[in-house]
Amino acid sequence: MKQVDGEKLLASLGEGVKELRGRISTDAPMDRATWFQAGGMAELLFHPHDEDDLIAFLKVLPEEVPLTVIGLGSNLLVRDGGINGAVVRLSAKGFGQAEFIGDNRIRAGAICPDKTISAVAMDNALGGFHFYYGIPGSIGGALTMNAGANGGETSERVVEIHAVDRKGNRHVLKNADMAYSYRHSHPPEGLIFTHAVFEGFPEDKAKIRADMDAVRHHRETVQPIREKTGGSTFKNPEGHSAWELIDEAGCRGMMIGGAQMSSLHCNFMINTGHASAYDLEYLGESVRQRVFEHSGVKLEWEIKRIGKFIPGREIKPFLGTVTD
Ligand SMILES: Cc1cc2nc3c(=O)[nH]c(=O)nc-3n(C[C@H](O)[C@H](O)[C@H](O)COP(=O)(O)OP(=O)(O)OC[C@H]3O[C@@H](n4cnc5c(N)ncnc54)[C@H](O)[C@@H]3O)c2cc1C
Known part of the structure; x- marks a missing residue:
């Protein structure tokens, strides 16, 4: 239906x-x-x-x-x-370009891939952006998620954010307005980011290239980057790493329908072929439950789950709380 x-x-x-x-x-x-x-x-x-x-x-x-x-x-x-x-x-x-604008700054549209920013930064000998080379999202997603990796994160590089609200009014935000935390930001409600300005620092091109190569090599070795995945399923809880908790709870490789916790990196959930969103979310909630039973730690989703369930196929969060 x-x-x-x-x-x-x-x-x-x-x-x-x-x-x-x-x-x-x-x-x-x-x-x-x-x-x-x-x-x-x-x-x-x-x-x-x-x-x-x-x-x-x-x-x-x-x-x-x-x-x-x-x-x-x-x-x-x-x-x-x-x-x-x-x-x-x-x-x-309209929103996919990134350009060097002088003064160690790059201006990027909100659907510009993170990887493009790394490339523009390298071409202009700007350090501080190599971590974006391994993140497959866009600038809009990076601002929302405070995307980060390899020792860097979005909050450290942003200077100014341009956005439009639900009524169509334009806004310019300072980085401080974003209220970042780990893999999260909390800007004023309902904004659509349209572009942002980033700032790096002068750095030797060979060093930047080497850092980018290291990011790529690391990803290809330890992450299932060619699978249908959403990256890290759960945030790292304070003082723990999510994958270790998942592994210790025996969930590496765990499957429900066509959904699986990757054997290569067990905090990555993958669609092995024809998984439904139901399979994927049910697997995630099952992992949360098992990890809680094993370690007492409540994992929080890093993946955003949106939209509605098919009636009769609702998933109740096992731990009583829904987290985004
Ligand atoms: C293989 C793989 C590896 C990954 N590795 C990492 C990693 O190392 N570090 C990391 O942080 N993440 C990682 N991720 C997760 C993901 O790439 C990031 O969270 C990324 O920032 C999401 O960007 P996106 O454009 O795909 O956003 P989406 O997934 O499309 O959306 C994410 C959120 O951003 C919001 N959003 C997107 N664009 C806008 C906009 N223009 N205005 C307002 N809100 C917007 C959406 O509403 C949604 O809430 C990985 C994912 C995969 C698949």
Whole structure:
């Protein structure tokens, strides 16, 4: 049975939609938009052409319609019942570029891949960005998740963030407005990041290249980077590493349906072929339960789970709390 009705939503938006320049689609399969390649449909998916087009869309979209923003989908699990309302995914054309702007700074659009920032930084002998080389997300996702690795994280490099709110008003934020914590930020509610300015420091190109190569080599050795995955499933709890707790609880390689905790890196959950979002989330909650029983530690999800369950296939969090 169809879980969403995009045509009805689109029709309700009225004539203003005709002025939009970006691509709009209804009942859009979200398995194509996420690394897990699982999950249901978005009622409406809009790829704004540029910032003005995004603002025009927000003005056409009634306030009561739920709005979800996605980046490159490398940290997202969309539930099988799909997403009610509109999903915005910035277009690469309007939001995908990164450029060196002088004074040790780079300006990047919010759908620009993290890897591109590393490359632009290296070309301009700017240090401090090698860690982005191994993170497969976008700048918008990095700002939301305070993405980091190999000793660096987003909060250390950002200077200024540009965003648009739900009503289509533009905002400029300072880094301090983002209230970062470990793999999390807490900016004012409901903002869509459009671009950001980053600052590094002068560094020798050969050193930067060597650091980037080390990042790549490390990833290829210890992470299942060619699988359908969402990266680390759970955050590292204070004083512990999530993978060790998972391993000690006997969950390495554990499977439910087509979902598996990777044997190579047991904090990475993978879709081995045709896993449903239900399989993946049920596996994650089962791991949380086993780890709690074994060590008393409550793991918190790092992967964002969004959308709705198929009726009758709801998953109750085993530990009574849902964490994002
Ligand atoms: C193989 C693999 C390895 C990984 N390794 C790492 C790692 O080392 N370190 C690390 O930190 N992460 C890692 N990740 C996780 C992931 O890449 C990061 O969390 C990344 O920052 C997510 O970016 P994204 O564009 O894919 O965001 P998405 O997954 O699409 O979205 C994540 C969140 O960001 C929000 N968001 C995205 N764009 C915007 C925007 N423009 N405005 C407002 N909100 C927005 C979404 O609403 C959502 O809440 C890994 C993932 C994979 C698959």
